[in-house]
Amino acid sequence: MADPTESGYLDRVRREFTTQTWVLIPMGVALSVVAAYVVNVVKVPFLYLDALGVVLIAILVGPWTAALTGVFVNLVEGFIVNPTFWAYTPLQVAFGLAAGYMARRGWFRRYWKVVVVGLVLAIISIVMGAPITVLAFGGVTGTGSDAVTAFFRATGSNIWSAVVGQTLVVEPIDKVVTALLAALIAERIPARYRPETAAKVLDRDR
Amino acid sequence: MNGEPVAYHPDDSVVHRLHPVTKVVLLVCCILGAYLAPVPVLLALLAALAGAASLAGVGRAVGRAAVPILVPLGVGLLVIHGLFTKGAGVALLAVGPVTLWREGVLYAVSFFGVLTAFVLAGLLFVTTTHPKKLMVSLTEKGVPRKLGYVFVASLQLVPDLQRRAGRILDAQRSRGLDTSGSPRNRILALVALLTPLLIGALISTRTRSLALEARGFSIEGPRSSLYSLVESPLDHALRVAAVLGVVALVAWRLV
Amino acid sequence: MSDVYVDSVTFVYKNTEEPALREVSCRIDAGSFVGVTGPSDAGKTTFCRLLPGFIPNFFGGDFEGSVTVGDVDTSTTSITSLGNAVGYVFENPFDQLTGAATTVLEEVAFGLEQRGVPSAELERRARAELERVGIVDLAERDPNTLSGGQLQRVAIASVLALEPAVLVLDEPTSQLDPDGTDAVFDAVSRIHAAGRTVVLVSQDLQRLAPRSERLLVFEDGRLVCDAPPREVLDARSLGADRSFDDAVRVPPTVDVGRRLRDRGVVPADRPLPLTVAETVEEITRHAEVVTTAIPNSDSVPDGTTRGSSVDPRIRIENARHVYESGVEALRGVTLAMNGGCVALVGHNGAGKTTLAKHLNGLLRPTAGRVVVRGTDTRTASVAELSADVGLVFQNPDDQLFRATVEDEIRFGPENLDRVDAETRVEAAIEQLTLDSVRESDTYELGRAARKRVALASVLAMRTPVIVLDEPTAGQDAAGVSIIGEAISDLVAEGRLVVCITHDVEFVRAHADRVIALSAGEVVADGTPREVFADEAVMDEAGLRAPIVTRVGEALGLRGVLHVDDLLERLA
Missing domain, CATH: 3.40.50.300 (P-loop containing nucleotide triphosphate hydrolases)
Incomplete structure (x- = not known):
């Protein structure tokens, strides 16, 4: 006999995936890609927002859908922007799972809590991203962040500390702003277009 | 996004005609191989990739896409390693306080070779593989069909959403939205730009869900496809060769 | 036969209080062309959503009454299987596409692929539907590169590929230019002529009325009128106190026709004209046209003209x-x-x-x-x-x-x-x-x-x-x-x-x-x-x-801009 708790869990995962969910995933993916373009216009330093789509899907649907969105964000960005993004796929998956589980536990109901979600994403990014950057790319990213890495190298750090130092500077800003924007935007979604799974996540305790 | 997006270049070369699964295998093996290979093998791999790109008639497209990706990576490697990895302390060049170290530059150059192979392999794959045929072939190999849908739909949605983002930007600027100014103002500007983008996306999601449902997206059972894909002996040979190549490199590393 | 019966349907969307439809009943005969019109938010879209079972299967809420298509009860049938009986075309041309097709042909074949139609037959059927809506030459194009009018025809071909007996179109032309609008209306006319039932929602009565056998007018969730278009637009046939002029955009030819009847130029009991040709025909039959030039009394208001001396805005x-x-x-x-x-x-x-x-x-x-x-x-x-x-x-x-x-x-x-x-x-x-x-x-x-x-x-x-x-x-x-x-x-x-x-x-x-x-x-x-x-x-x-200018031109009058310009030239 199957373990009842396990089948209940799988059931919950399965319930996340309706036709609407399958349509939402490409939306989340495209939003992440296009958010980067919008940021480019507004020009905020060290802001990339490439996790925005995943965090939004985490809020609107759930962790597993968000994780799957994460897989496709980097797969697709690799296809249309830059193949090196493929290497960072595990990060996006982890963002989706973390944001999704925190959303279900009410971490998007207060703004200070959203900041904490952003910091958690930043920690994931540092812990998982820095090794990928050092091992797969020799410590470079091909973005403006490399200037920060170079600064740390100039102060005498080895490559590992320099890349960790760089992510410590860049990631908290990007991820906290990403989480806050996701919360602000998701809250503005009119009731009739809000997927049912989102209501519980956003409604404030009254 | 900077510059032209990378895209599939329709053609009928030998490379285009390879079965998509063969190309996935080759892509993965090329990338793994690049990291494992000693310098002479890496150079051979780079030459093979360049040759395949010109054989496929996408040399120019791959080149144009590769330059803006590789130049910042190369400059970054040169600065971060060339200037700061002292190694045995042999200077290559010294200008004032800035010294370029021989060992750092060598490391940067060899790593740049690996990344070049990575990027070229990726771009060659993207420019010669029809996304829809990739989806069909992976579905035939047992990848869930809905994942294939997500992949192609994501690729197709990006230009659509990008056009909308452009229209939203025009509309909000016409209402006096200032996208310069303090960081706080800029982040508020992002809210004014991204909110309509998301709401519009959700409205279209609802329409699309209904349309897909009515057209049978969730039917269980066998499916057919407009495209029939054939696997030639060349496909099998290349797959075996690529896997053997990677196995050989791993063995060489371990010995 | 696939007649559609809507039997006293009342529907309230979830989280709303006012019913979107109130006791709506009607019958749509197989093979007929039914136009649907009325003010915004009157229930037209909600009515359309009944036929393919979107209500109550997708949109939750309080649903009373019943809808049957042929002998199928929509409330107990899935949207997918109803897709074989009722094709639905949405207002927005792009959003209703699968989004996962890199060519128009793939888009049209999607529904057939899901149903496992053999590959050999897929392409033939998809091309046949594209032919029917007049865009077979676009088969290899990326849908992302098409105009709204072309996309809307792709959408029609895509649902027709499943060979539904009924085609429902919810304001398919409201986001299109006149060329696209004409192309869609023409395609729909051909589909109807080939024997399908058509339900078409539009505010554009000038195009809708001449094609419709019946016109359904919705107001505030009620079906307030279900009659042939000429009757809907003719106050006399409805009784003195009933007119739908506030609810519908009266087509200009009807406007001209009414004025001609008020003036006694055309007999009051003659049916109202729904097309330019009908208008011209009744004028030539009943009136003399005096072809003197119409003085151009209008002038561009001060300051808008090209040669203004003040610095213009x-x-x-x-x-x-x-x-x-x-x-x-x-x-x-x-x-x-x-x-x-x-x-x-x-x-x-x-x-x-x-x-x-x-x-x-x-x-x-x-x-x-x-x-x-x-x-x-x-x-x-x-x-x-x-x-x-x-x-x-x-x-x-x-x-x-x-x-x-x-x-x-x-x-x-x-x-x-x-x-x-x-x-x-x-x-x-x-x-x-x-x-x-x-x-x-x-x-x-x-x-x-x-x-x-x-x-x-x-x-x-x-x-x-x-x-x-x-x-x-x-x-x-x-x-x-x-x-x-x-x-x-x-x-x-x-x-x-x-x-x-x-x-x-x-x-x-x-x-x-x-x-x-x-x-x-x-x-x-x-x-x-x-x-x-x-x-x-x-x-x-x-x-x-x-319209009135075109009527004037057909009668040999240039520069007609208002109905009065026309009436002045008729004896």
């Missing part, structure tokens, strides 16, 4: 614009505009929107110059120019983002940092009669109302110049008249209103000056009477003159 000097893609969208445009209502007309791609974006600096000319109230647009930012020129784009959903209507309207004045923001907001709310919904979430309103919110949000900026892109698209009769009045008020206050529009009837009623663009150049600039009378220009600009 907008001066465009030999402006050219070449996009990065190399497309030359403006090829030397010289214009001065100061006041009145100026209509900018022409084909899609003629450069109208490009020109409009030059007026507030969103685009700068690549050669020549654009001067707005004395400022060269190259020397000012869009944010600065937005105090002088308000620009409202076609799609309201590209700009609405705040929680309530009132808040949304405040966005513009806030950006301008005006102290009297509140009075401006109040005035704009009043001008577009949005008072009853000021606290509502904008997205709880229908699209037509959202469009008025977008318009109000720009009017509240009180700019001397206002540019509107397709202000009447998708509006019902009431919406058109509210927007028309708002424009007249603005003109009376001395402001310059520039309308980009395909709606020639609206131009006829409201514009003082018409500027026709073709391939990036001004091909005509004059009063509506002058421009509409010039057939060569109209052809070049891809426009069809207003």
